[in-house]
Amino acid sequence: MSERISFAGNLVVQVWKEGPTYVAYAPELDVSSCGRTATQAKSRLREAISLFVEESAKRVAKFRRRGQNAGMFTDGQRVRANLAGMQAGGVLFHAAVTDAVGNIVRQTSQNPPVYLVRLLFSFKGVNEIEVPEDRIRAA
Numbered sequence: 001m002s003e004r005i006s007f008a009g010n011l012v013v014q015v016w017k018e019g020p021t022y023v024a025y026a027p028e029l030d031v032s033s034c035g036r037t038a039t040q041a042k043s044r045l046r047e048a049i050s051l052f053v054e055e056s057a058k059r060v061a062k063f064r065r066r067g068q069n070a071g072m073f074t075d076g077q078r079v080r081a082n083l084a085g086m087q088a089g090g091v092l093f094h095a096a097v098t099d100a101v102g103n104i105v106r107q108t109s110q111n112p113p114v115y116l117v118r119l120l121f122s123f124k125g126v127n128e129i130e131v132p133e134d135r136i137r138a139a
Contacts (some may be wrong), residue, residue, distance in 0.1 A: 011049070015041060075113055077104045078139040081131045088129040101139060128138050 009130065014025045015038050024041035025032040031046045037040035047088045059072075073079060084094040093100075105116040113133035121127070124136060 010130070011044065011105070012064075013042060042048050073107070073136060073138075074105055075102045075106055079104055079115075079117060079136050080139045081119075081129075082135040083129065086129065086131070086135075089124070089126040091126045093123075104136075 011026045011028055014027065017038075018034075020132060021034050021036070022038045022041040023032060023034045024038070024045035026045060029049060030044065031048050031052050033041055035044050054073055079102060081102060083097040083100050085096045086093050100114035100117075100119055100121070102119040103118040105118050108114050108116050108130055114130050115133060115136060116126070117129055117131050119127050119129065
């Protein structure tokens with residue numbers, strides 16, 4: 001059985017003025033909003049937090065339905081990839097290359113999930129490699 005519940009929690013909220021606009025920011029969630037008054041900015045922040053939590057819940061539900069990380073990475077996202085033993089463009093990555101930093105370019109396969117990752121380094125001209133999702137984690 002599922003039901004919706006209300007959540008009453010406490011978050012730190014920082015409010016400041018930028019020109020004529022007030023900004024309200026919740027650093028624990030990295031969510032912000034703005035308004036003409038501090039009160040309006042905080043009210044809009046509550047709404048933004050509600051939407052953030054709702055969207056996060058949808059992503060978690062999607063994750064659970066698929067039973068894997070499918071679709072969990074987004075284009076441009078900074079990631080760390082385990083390239084140990086992988087080969088690309090004639091280059092075989094050493095077993096010690098387990099934490100290569102790069103950015104997701106796009107998802108190239110859904111079953112199994114594979115992403116094209118642009119590495120922050122180039123080795124013998126190789127700076128992009130297709131990496132299975134189970135070898136990737138958020139940076």
